[in-house]
Amino acid sequence: MSALLEVSGLTKRFGGLVAVKDIGFTINAGEILGLIGPNGSGKSTVMKCIMGIEKPNAGSVKLSGTDVAGWPTHRIARQGVGIVFQHSHPLQRQTILEHIKLALLPDNLLMLATDHGVTRRAEEIAARVGLAAVMHRLPRTLPFADLRRLELAKAIARNPKVVLVDEPFAGLTSGEVADFSNLIASFRADGHAVLLVDHNVKGVAALVDRVLAMYLGEYVAEGSAEEVMRNETVRRVYLGGKIETAARPDRAGKDRTPLLNVRGLGVLYGKATALEDVSIHVGEGEFVSVVGLNGAGKTTLFNAISGLVPHSGSIEWRGKALAGKTPGGIARDGIVQCPETRELFGDMSVRENLDLGGQHQTLQEATKQLNWLFELFPILKSRQSQAARTLSGGEQQMLAIARALMMKPKLLILDEPTLGLAPVILEQLSKAMETLRQTTDITVLLGEQNVTFALPHADRVYVIEHSRVVWEGDPGRFAEEAGAGYL
Amino acid sequence: MFRSRTFQIAVPALIVMALLPLGVGGYILGLLTLAYYYAVFAMSWDLLFGFAGEVNFGPSFLIGIGAYTAALLNHYWLWPIPACLIAGAFAAVIAGAVLAVPALRLTGPYFGLVTLVAVLLLQNMIVLFAGITGGEIGLDLPDVLSIDDGTNYYYALVFMTVSGAILFGLAQSPVGLILQASGQNATEAAALGFNVAKHKLAAFCISAFFSGLAGAMLIFYMGTASVGTVVEIAVGVNVIIAAVLGGRRTIIGAAVGAIFLIGAGELLRPLGQLATFVVSAVALVVILFFPGGFMGRILQSGGGE
Numbered sequence: 001m002s003a004l005l006e007v008s009g010l011t012k013r014f015g016g017l018v019a020v021k022d023i024g025f026t027i028n029a030g031e032i033l034g035l036i037g038p039n040g041s042g043k044s045t046v047m048k049c050i051m052g053i054e055k056p057n058a059g060s061v062k063l064s065g066t067d068v069a070g071w072p073t074h075r076i077a078r079q080g081v082g083i084v085f086q087h088s089h090p091l092q093r094q095t096i097l098e099h100i101k102l103a104l105l106p107d108n109l110l111m112l113a114t115d116h117g118v119t120r121r122a123e124e125i126a127a128r129v130g131l132a133a134v135m136h137r138l139p140r141t142l143p144f145a146d147l148r149r150l151e152l153a154k155a156i157a158r159n160p161k162v163v164l165v166d167e168p169f170a171g172l173t174s175g176e177v178a179d180f181s182n183l184i185a186s187f188r189a190d191g192h193a194v195l196l197v198d199h200n201v202k203g204v205a206a207l208v209d210r211v212l213a214m215y216l217g218e219y220v221a222e223g224s225a226e227e228v229m230r231n232e233t234v235r236r237v238y239l240g241g242k243i244e245t246a247a248r249p250d251r252a253g254k255d256r257t258p259l260l261n262v263r264g265l266g267v268l269y270g271k272a273t274a275l276e277d278v279s280i281h282v283g284e285g286e287f288v289s290v291v292g293l294n295g296a297g298k299t300t301l302f303n304a305i306s307g308l309v310p311h312s313g314s315i316e317w318r319g320k321a322l323a324g325k326t327p328g329g330i331a332r333d334g335i336v337q338c339p340e341t342r343e344l345f346g347d348m349s350v351r352e353n354l355d356l357g358g359q360h361q362t363l364q365e366a367t368k369q370l371n372w373l374f375e376l377f378p379i380l381k382s383r384q385s386q387a388a389r390t391l392s393g394g395e396q397q398m399l400a401i402a403r404a405l406m407m408k409p410k411l412l413i414l415d416e417p418t419l420g421l422a423p424v425i426l427e428q429l430s431k432a433m434e435t436l437r438q439t440t441d442i443t444v445l446l447g448e449q450n451v452t453f454a455l456p457h458a459d460r461v462y463v464i465e466h467s468r469v470v471w472e473g474d475p476g477r478f479a480e481e482a483g484a485g486y487l
Numbered sequence: 488m489f490r491s492r493t494f495q496i497a498v499p500a501l502i503v504m505a506l507l508p509l510g511v512g513g514y515i516l517g518l519l520t521l522a523y524y525y526a527v528f529a530m531s532w533d534l535l536f537g538f539a540g541e542v543n544f545g546p547s548f549l550i551g552i553g554a555y556t557a558a559l560l561n562h563y564w565l566w567p568i569p570a571c572l573i574a575g576a577f578a579a580v581i582a583g584a585v586l587a588v589p590a591l592r593l594t595g596p597y598f599g600l601v602t603l604v605a606v607l608l609l610q611n612m613i614v615l616f617a618g619i620t621g622g623e624i625g626l627d628l629p630d631v632l633s634i635d636d637g638t639n640y641y642y643a644l645v646f647m648t649v650s651g652a653i654l655f656g657l658a659q660s661p662v663g664l665i666l667q668a669s670g671q672n673a674t675e676a677a678a679l680g681f682n683v684a685k686h687k688l689a690a691f692c693i694s695a696f697f698s699g700l701a702g703a704m705l706i707f708y709m710g711t712a713s714v715g716t717v718v719e720i721a722v723g724v725n726v727i728i729a730a731v732l733g734g735r736r737t738i739i740g741a742a743v744g745a746i747f748l749i750g751a752g753e754l755l756r757p758l759g760q761l762a763t764f765v766v767s768a769v770a771l772v773v774i775l776f777f778p779g780g781f782m783g784r785i786l787q788s789g790g791g792e
Contacts, residue, residue: 053674073677082678089672093736094664102664107681109689111661158679 004193005162010059019045021217027193034204037214052076082160086167088147090139097135103157129153144271145176162193171272199294259284264313274300276467287444289454292464298447306337334410342400346389357406373402394425414446513636522749523643527701529729529741531694537736539690540670545602546726551718553579553699558712579699587691625713632707655738740782
């Protein structure tokens with residue numbers, strides 16, 4: 001068999017950040033390779049470099065022997081690469097059939113009319129992906145899964161040698177997943193080379209011939225799905241190392257007053273289900289961890305609590321419904337979120353970022369809080385006058401947490417603080433978490449993919465999988481009850 | 488279905504417009520003549536904004552280039568009107584391409600800003616070289632299209648109908664489909680193998696051609712070329728408001744918007760300064776609450792299937 005796609009030495013830097021470092025792999029005709037890694041591992045950047053959406057800094061991308069690295073996207077597409085985007089952005093006034101016809105058109109300014117062959121071909125493709133019944137409808141009248149089918153149909157229409165599929169199953173029900181698996185498998189049967197990009201091995205294990213795992217832009221492991229799942233490094237990346245838990249001294253009032261009570265929460269993103277019937281509660285002074293792989297729905301849960309996304313179900317804060325409050329009002333009520341994306345003011349200094357967090361307090365209180373935070377994160381004290389943008393990833397995360405703490409929150413929501421951080425930084429962050437937990441009575445809701453980071457500090461754990469809470473319990477019981485099925 | 492619906496609206500409207508000179512006076516005909524030229528400006532603009540997704544804040548740059556090229560050729564070299572019109576249209580295309588090739592490399596609001604600056608540059612040039620261009624006062628033309636109101640009206644109506652048909656047909660063709668895809672999501676369009684820059688540039692040139700041609704026709708109707716009628720930012724703003732008011736991505740909506748804007752401005756003239764205020768307020772309300780515009784609502788209500 002010949003390699004249709006041959007990637008070698010691929011490197012991509014964004015400013016000082018190395019997003020992809022020396023990645024190489026080959027995909028043969030009739031083969032499906034899974035490219036997996038947690039958020040921020042660089043897998044999407046690899047895909048974009050192949051498609052020409054990002055220009056790689058080094059390395060080659062060979063299509064049947066032709067190096068296309070650095071070419072503009074439309075030329076790479078014509079050379080035989082197709083992509084199935086995770087999110088579909090259909091045109092509003094064109095029918096499904098017209099969208100497929102669009103993909104069949106040549107890049108020609110003088111195409112003023114299409115012949116019947118194009119229409120017939122488009123109809124065949126619609127039938128193949130299961131859109132025949134709805135092909136004359138407009139995209140906005142269709143459910144999410146059909147829009148994903150449309151993306152597949154467009155890729156089929158170009159008849160590419162290499163198909164890149166971004167998170168093929170995100171937001172789909174299990175029945176739809178089976179359908180999509182069959183469609184993707186049909187690419188393989190037709191002799192195409194397929195690259196599936198996903199967060200975890202589990203989702204694509206049944207479909208792929210081989211898996212390549214990435215972490216922090218680097219190669220971690222390659223092999224069959226089972227081999228990669230058994231790989232020590234991969235397990236460490238996803239689960240962390242040995243799981244340790246630590247109990248902390250009980251406090252009066254703990255677990256008695258439900259500070260936050262979420263009941264039957266549901267969130268839709270357009271037509272995709274992001275959360276379904278999620279119920280959690282957090283007691284005063286409790287440290288609760290919500291663990292789940294990327295895409296499970298953790299961030300959506302936090303955004304719903306912070307009032308950033310519309311939702312169904314009820315969220316009660318100290319016995320009162322939060323419905324109708326603005327995000328700003330919710331934050332002033334004491335629920336402060338430290339988002340996954342950190343959202344620092346990059347051009348302001350570390351000190352200015354912190355001072356902004358303390359705006360609502362008297363100068364005296366703010367100074368006291370600031371001094372306490374400098375004890376918790378000594379590194380920030382020495383970086384005070386530096387622009388936040390110039391901090392390392394770990395330092396930025398500490399600053400983001402510190403800024404949230406400056407607001408003296410009653411409930412601190414930490415969304416994936418370990419995202420993209422090196423292990424040594426994790427240890428520092430972990431220590432700060434433990435200090436926070438042992439010396440203050442702050443209530444924390446932590447969202448994490450990294451179980452090793454999330455469990456040691458937790459009083460209680462929820463596991464979210466595919467938009468639902470699938471397990472709740474003591475961190476001590478996690479390993480035996482939920483640990484095995486997690487990856 | 489979309490097509491036939493548009494036709495159902497456009498054909499009876501055109502018949503009524505063609506019969507108008509039998510029933511109304513010269514004053515109203517003169518007003519509508521102006522409105523029809525504005526309609527072409529707005530339709531050309533909609534091709535760029537509604538389909539290619541690029542906001543051109545300087546439609547009057549293209550209009551002004553076309554108008555002043557034609558005016559100068561007629562004034563100094565006494566070129567016949569048809570030659571002046573053709574030269575004006577092509578000058579607008581060339582100037583548009585010179586502007587668009589570098590500007591389309593920019594993303595986000597920068598393209599719009601470049602086109603805005605271009606208008607100011609053109610306006611300054613005309614004022615600076617007042618000795619040649621007539622400056623603020625304007626340039627008198629030895630030739631006019633016609634001195635008869637009815638003839639002028641029909642020139643404008645036919646011109647608007649033909650331009651509108653071409654622009655509408657283009658927008659509905661496969662090329663228009665590619666253009667829409669490029670405008671809404673350039674990355675996805677490129678991933679389907681389309682050279683986005685090429686298609687957008689083509690759209691800009693077509694938009695420039697009709698804008699320049701309409702600008703040149705307008706000054707031969709008026710008999711004079713002046714900054715106030717074809718170059719000023721306010722002219723461009725009116726064109727943009729007309730297109731958005733009438734309905735983005737519909738082409739003919741832009742024509743409806745232009746006729747409404749000019750007509751309403753005139754109907755409300757007894758209000759004096761207040762007229763502009765009322766028209767602007769209506770435009771604001773429509774844009775805020777019905778971003779689809781007049782035609783967007785009419786066409787969409789039945790287009791959902």
